[in-house]
Amino acid sequence: MKKGLIGKKIGMTQIFSETGKVIPVTVVEAGPCVVVQKKTDENDGYTALQLGYGDISPKGVNKPSQGHFKKNDLPFKRHLREFKLAGAEELNIGDVLKADVFNEGDVIDVSGVSKGKGFQGTIKRHNTSRIKETHGSGPTHRHAGSMGACSDPSRIFKGKKMPGHMGSEKTTVQNLTVVKVDAENNLIAVKGAIPGPKGGVVCITDAVKNA
Numbered sequence: 001m002k003k004g005l006i007g008k009k010i011g012m013t014q015i016f017s018e019t020g021k022v023i024p025v026t027v028v029e030a031g032p033c034v035v036v037q038k039k040t041d042e043n044d045g046y047t048a049l050q051l052g053y054g055d056i057s058p059k060g061v062n063k064p065s066q067g068h069f070k071k072n073d074l075p076f077k078r079h080l081r082e083f084k085l086a087g088a089e090e091l092n093i094g095d096v097l098k099a100d101v102f103n104e105g106d107v108i109d110v111s112g113v114s115k116g117k118g119f120q121g122t123i124k125r126h127n128t129s130r131i132k133e134t135h136g137s138g139p140t141h142r143h144a145g146s147m148g149a150c151s152d153p154s155r156i157f158k159g160k161k162m163p164g165h166m167g168s169e170k171t172t173v174q175n176l177t178v179v180k181v182d183a184e185n186n187l188i189a190v191k192g193a194i195p196g197p198k199g200g201v202v203c204i205t206d207a208v209k210n211a
Helices: 063-070 122-126
Strands: 004-016 022-030 033-039 048-055 077-083 107-113 116-120 164-167 170-182 187-191 201-206
Touching: 004 048, 004 077, 004 187, 022 170, 022 201, 033 063, 033 077, 077 201, 116 122, 122 164
Parallel strands: none
Antiparallel strands: 004 022, 004 201, 022 187, 033 048, 048 077, 107 170, 107 201, 116 164, 170 187
């Protein structure tokens, strides 16, 4: 990948194009991110940058992590992520990356943790069908129904679509377009929706096809 940042989802709104077309966008606070560590082929077997985002009090950082930051006299950061960025050799520990690394028209991928929806049935979780609600079907019209055969194989196969915990999973939405960049306030407007709730942490990278 060529570019990458850690950010925070602010929320959704809409903006108007020059032709008056309404564009639904998600606003992301992208950066500022500090280069906390450099991974090199000599020491680690690969080249990458560890970026830090979001200030945190020293009271919220354990001693090993405090040493990680104090080693290079860096401010404590709440979130750390690694990015294999192009030109990583040119950046140094302590350098700051801001929203202006992206430009209007860039195609990006956004990764985050999706909204948790708790325990859900098969209709909401897997989009299965319900049964008829007439002629004595009883209060079972949203139940999962038959689980399988009886004596053979006498079990439920793995992968059966069942009720259970839904959401709260790492999700990536690909090929989103950057509509606007506010470098002064470190804000990026991305066309469409991205994973997670308001305030959720996301990682923004170049789209795979452009990386």
